[in-house]
Amino acid sequence: MEHHHPTPVGAPDDPSGVLDHVAATSDLIVPLANGEPTAVLDAIESAIADDPARLGPVRAHQMHALHDRPYLAGELGDRMRHVSYFLSHVTRPHFASGGLDLVPAHFSEVFDLMRGRTDDPLVVAAATPPDRHGYFSLGVSADYTASFIGRARFFLEVTDAMPRTFGRNQVHVSQVVGWCRSDRPLVEVPPAAPGPTDRAIAALVAERIPDGATIQTGIGAIPNAIMADLADHRDLGIHTELLSDGVVDLLESGVVNGVRKRLNRTKTVGTFALGTDRLHRFLHENTAIELHAVRYVNDPRIIANEDDFVSINATLSVDLLGQCASETIAGRYHSSSGGQNDFARGAMYSDGGQGFVVLHSTTSGGATRIVPQLAPGDVATTPKNTVDKVVTEHGVAELRGRSIRERTRALIAIADPAHRDELERDARRIGYL
Structure with a gap:
């Protein structure tokens, strides 16, 4: 019996493919921690830094960022601003210095708050490669991001380091506006040793x-x-x-x-x-x-x-x-x-x-x-x-x-x-x- 393996089409070669989908006044939804698509955000950040008139203003909505970036410190001004729903060791000093905004929130309500604060957001997320059925997995994340599946545009960054997980965090190739590959490792957070x-x-x-x-x-x-x-x-x-x-x-x-x-x-x-x-x-x-x-x-x-x-x-x-x-x-x-x-x-x-x-x-x-x-x-x-x-x-x-x-x-x-x-x-x- 011959098995049919659908192959996703139109995968851009590099993360800059996301720029076509970042609208003039766009909101980005970014998963927390290792769900962040680092190469995609690099591309958006550098495009705005190189040509401030090209994109923006962009607001990136995220909890618990693990990667420090110029825009988190407010270096891109209003062209790209971070809206945090939970501070991390990375974003804490930037909040204290006024580089970003913090929305107080119960985690259970973050999706509803993000949906209320955004209009036609673009979800940028890290994911596994698509399986033989054409499904990406959001891997270590479901958080508020999974609730946007079928309710917002998705652009995915595929990395082989991402574990394929199950539940309610699968995205079909027909539900994404584009995707790219990167070879970034996941950030490891070792368990604290109890005293x-x-x-x-x-x-x-x-x-x-x-x-x-x-x-x-x-x-x-x-x-x-x-x-x-x-x-x-x-x-x-x-x-x-x-x-x-x-x-x-x-x-x-x-x-x-x-x-x-x-x-x-x-x-x-x-x-x-x-x-x-x-x-x-x-x-x-x-x-x-x-x-x-x-x-x-x-x-x-x-x-x-x-x-x-x-x-x-x-x-x-x-x-x-x-x-x-x-x-x-x-x-x-x-x-x-x-x-x-x-x-x-x-x-x-x-x-x-x-x-x-x-x-x-x-x-x-x-x-x-x-x-x-x-x-x-x-x-x-x-x-x-x-x-x-x-x-x-x-x-x-x-x-x-x-x-x-x-x-x-x-x-x-x-x-x-x-x-x-x-x-x-x-x-x-x-x-x-």
Whole structure:
């Protein structure tokens, strides 16, 4: 039997083919992290720099950029400007210096916000080569980008380093206005090595996670330590925005199999992946993993359908009411909301759900992270009424349904012992005790 292999037609030889599709007043949608098509953005950026009258003004909408670029610093002025929905280590200094704009947003709502802010946007994204059926995969991304499939023009940058993933992130050749090839590697983000404090926090969380639970966790030393601590659990499921190296061990060992999930049973679900080459190799053509659009993955109404849902998120400081400031440090913007509030609410509505907020009790300089009141300018990412359990290396403060006095006592009890007396004095002065 002869198999027909459709070949995509009209693939431009180089990324400058995108310039024909960047309209006079165009909005670009760029996936986050490794979904960014670097050669395509290079071509757009250099075309605007070489001939400012040729294109623009262009606005590029993106979360969490990994590649530094002149336009991020505002060097192209209004001809090309970055609109961020979550700051990274790359974009943070440029935001502070006024080079780019930041839109506060829950990750679950970023697609709707982008759609509302743009008119006929062009999606530029990295992708796998097309398969024999003519489908590209967006690889490590679904995020807000996948929701634009069939709703916007796409120009893809194909790279062999991109793992082919499944779910809701396939684009057919008939749905793209053009594509090119590049040989760029993916940026690797090695997992942070947990220290003793991280492991102490992880043990407190892991022992409260029941077998059969569905888990959401982020990136960083504490989440990595928690995943390592789940090795003796059974029948766990994963429904998370971020797939990181920590999930590989749990899937390979069979601890995560998704058999008790109500949605996408037996599948591990995420909306984007960020990690090392090991993770990328694990994701490639792995049918146990599905990437879905963030407007589905992070929707609290979807998350609430899973019983025993466990949300685990890090924060930077917590006040005695339980407000969690996760996106600012000393009143200066550091990141943005991301999906923390999405999952905290989803876990709250889940039957048997638990929401954990994790943090070291002190900064590296010894200052307390459990504070009487948030610093001026600090932003409450997860509000006091939604917060469930706050965990430091000194214990777990259960806040849900607790009075202000009970909350205050519970939080002081998990603060660093050196700061407890002063916190108690401050709490009395404010009127919480």
